[in-house]
Amino acid sequence: MENQKKIPKPVIKRLGLYYRCLNRLSDEGIDFVASKDIAERLGIKSSQVRKDLSYFGEFGKRGVGYNTYELMTKLEKIIGVNKYWNVIVIGAGNIGTALVNYEGLRKEKFSIIGIFDADRSKVGKKIGKLTIKHISELEDFFKKNIVEIAIIAVPENAAQMMVEKLENLGIKGFINFAPIKLRTKLPVEDVDITLSFKSLTFKIDRELK
Amino acid sequence: MENQKKIPKPVIKRLGLYYRCLNRLSDEGIDFVASKDIAERLGIKSSQVRKDLSYFGEFGKRGVGYNTYELMTKLEKIIGVNKYWNVIVIGAGNIGTALVNYEGLRKEKFSIIGIFDADRSKVGKKIGKLTIKHISELEDFFKKNIVEIAIIAVPENAAQMMVEKLENLGIKGFINFAPIKLRTKLPVEDVDITLSFKSLTFKIDRELK
DNA sequence: TAGATTGTTAATCGATTAACAATC
DNA sequence: TAGATTGTTAATCGATTAACAATC
Structure with a gap:
């Protein structure tokens, strides 16, 4: 329910942290938790936790706190990880390969269902259970699969072109590893x-924390 | 020269972006650049570029702009990547292995000189040119090498303990992949x-940009 | 009830931006 | 000189935090 007020960018970043924290608490068998406890674990202020949550509704009980499992489930929906997301990787280099092998992603509801490369000498090779496909097979792949997120793991000069191609094919968003600002809506x-x-090195040199 | 004014956190994050941008400009053979040009490439405002740089000195020429190479070199020093940094990886799992194999780090002046794991069945195996060592060899390794940065790529429950051990051995800073807030000075x-x-999924669901 | 903790307001703090005098 | 762009100030915008009435 509630206001369609603009969500500050830093809040978006913290939602994932809250969700992770609630997961831990749930694992630890803690049924109710106060904003103060969450804040302490994350090294922030309790008023920030309450304020952030207030953008999305009223989830707590005064004098009691938040029901751990309930808040976790609510956050899951807000973030959008109450369902699996289909992901493809563009670029079967070091980063692309590592991501396919990384089981952490799947645990968090992101399924990598395809990996593509422009280099024909890589096509056909296996990475885990996936076989590297050629970029030219993308169109066909989109016809046969629901693809929501693309990971851009190609060299800088190829990135923008791939983004445009994928946008045309109906992708919904990008995780970008190319060191370049992508132009896309x-x-x-x-x-x-x-x-x-x-x-980190900047901080080390200046003795900052 | 100049003020020892506190550097805002977002500025620290942008320094790397400026540096990268200057590198590109230099590669493209562009000798002088205006704050407006840098800003356009990064999708920010030119006054932000000038303000950010002003925390560290006066690098430009009015009416002309910045000497690309000169500013690049200045930023290199400010960030601290005018020298190589010695890095070790703690944890030879998926992430640790991927990082050792990732040549991008070395290009940016970070040399991985060791990888350690608690699992004796992994010890002795090779990853690229490195051989996985046991955690118990850390102390000896620190005696024989200058080690400045540690990458924490171990499971959550082992992370804090490793941080304390490394802090005692004289490490200078951490890159942390464990999903936990590390307690360290x-x-x-x-x-x-x-x-x-x-x-990303939050934004996709809300049709945010 | 007494104690605890929420949700929210208002104050504070910090970062971004427009504007412009200085100057190349 | 005329035009361009810096470095910096001051205004604006946005985020964090303290404080507290509401209420479990």
Whole structure:
């Protein structure tokens, strides 16, 4: 229920953290939890937890806290991981291969159902249970499968072209590993581990925390 | 030169983006660049570029812009990637293995010089040019090598213990892949790809950009 | 009831941006 | 000089936090 107020970007990032935290609490057999407890585990303020949740509804009981399982289920729906998402990987290089092998994704409701590469010498090779397909097979693949998310793991110069092709085929969003800003009207999440390393060295040199 | 004013967190994140952008411009043979051009490539405002840079000095020429190579070199020093950093990986699972194989890190001045695991059945196996060592060999390894950064790629329950061990051995900072908040006085950068996926599905469901 | 904790408001804090004098 | 673009100030915008009435 409730307001269609604009959700601040930092809140979106924290939703996943809350969800993860609730999962842990649930595993630990904790049935009720106060915003203060969640905040402590995540190293933030309890008022921030309450404020963030308030964008989506009223999930707590005053004087008591939140029902762990109930809030977890609510967050699951809000984030959209109450169902499996079909994902394809574009680019069977180092990153693409690693992602297909990474079982963590599937656990979090993301199923990689295909991997594609432009290099014909890679086509036909197996990665886990998947066989690398050629880029030219994409169109056909979209006809036979529901594909929602594409992981862009191709070199920089090929990324934008692939994005346009996939947009035309009806993809819904991108996880982008190419070190470039993608031009698209669809949602994109950029991932660049080397940027994290650079933030770290900056902090180390300045003795920041 | 200049002020020891506090650097806003978002600025730290953008430094790497600026550096990357300057690298491209340099490759493209562009000798001078205006803040407007940098901003356009990154999808931000030119005043933000100028303001961000101003925390570290005056690098431009009015009416002209910035000398690409010069600014790149300055940023390199500011970020701290004007030298190589020695990195070890803790945990030879999926993520740890992928990182050792990922040549992108070395290109960005991060050399992985060791990988460690608690599982003795993995010890002795090769990943690229490295041989997996047992956790118990860490102390000795620190005596024989300069180790600055540790990548935590072990399961959640082992992460905090490893952090404390490494802190005692004199590590300077952590890249953390464990889905947990590490308690340490040293700088940490958390990396969690599944969080990016969750932000994406949230946006897809709400038709946000 | 007494104690605890929510949901929300208002105050504070921090980051972004427009605007412009300085100057190449 | 005329035009362009910086570096910086001040205004705006957005996010966090403290505080507290509501209520379990």
